[in-house]
Amino acid sequence: MERRPCLSRRLALLLPASAAGLGTLAACGPEGEGSDTPEPVRAEDGSVSLDEVPENASTLVNFGGQMPFVLLVRGSGEDIAAYSGYCTHNGCALSQVQEELDCPCHGSKFDASTGEVLAGPATRHLPEVDVVVDNGAVRRAG
Template identity: 40%
Template sequence: MSRRTALLAGAGAGAAALAACSGSNKPSHSGPTSAKAGNEGDLGPLSAVPVGQAKAVTLPGGKPGILARPTATTAACFSAICTHLGCTVQADGSKLNCPCHGSQYDALTGKVLRGPAPDPLPSIAVTVTDGNVVVKA
């Protein structure tokens, strides 16, 4: 094998390794609730989220989100993308954990509880209509 062939083969293997690893630092959320087919902004029934907790949802446009239930009659929604390096946070009761670097957020407010995340999670305006949580247009 020539030196040029060896270099090209090594570069190809490196690119393949990078491609395989590129998504590993940004785990996807597990168990999202998809919006209903009839209404793209419908995140599902408020009753599906225990009071004081949160769960992963799929936002309009297919982006990962967090749906929280601060009280029996209210909902809050946030982007699930960590403000540190863009990994997807995971709901864990009343907290949201980033599996990449250990950031932790309050699931009900989106505020940073533990860094390295520099900023709170961006909130998404929602309303509860007939028991369903709907993203405001």
């Protein structure tokens, strides 16, 4: 009588986790490929050059510190407004997709130029953040 190979319990328990991991890896392409979500601009020294924030557009910036992600909205010249880069529903960090900010946790969407809620479950707009422009650099006030 020929004996069939047997799966150990340990190996049987690892198979679903391995398959899930492989599926996740297969869904990921090379960095930047297939994604229209730009990485936040990093403010290494606590400030970001005004040149890195295009006029009449918005840019998500990582200032570091207690609340690193801030959405900078620039009009023309040094006209800058700033909003929290965190969802008002559950505090998840937002990602910028063209003219809106999306919450990866529960699907809320915010207007990237005003911070207003476009889709819930969030019900409150993004709070303003105080920033200053000094010598061509934008930094958080205070």
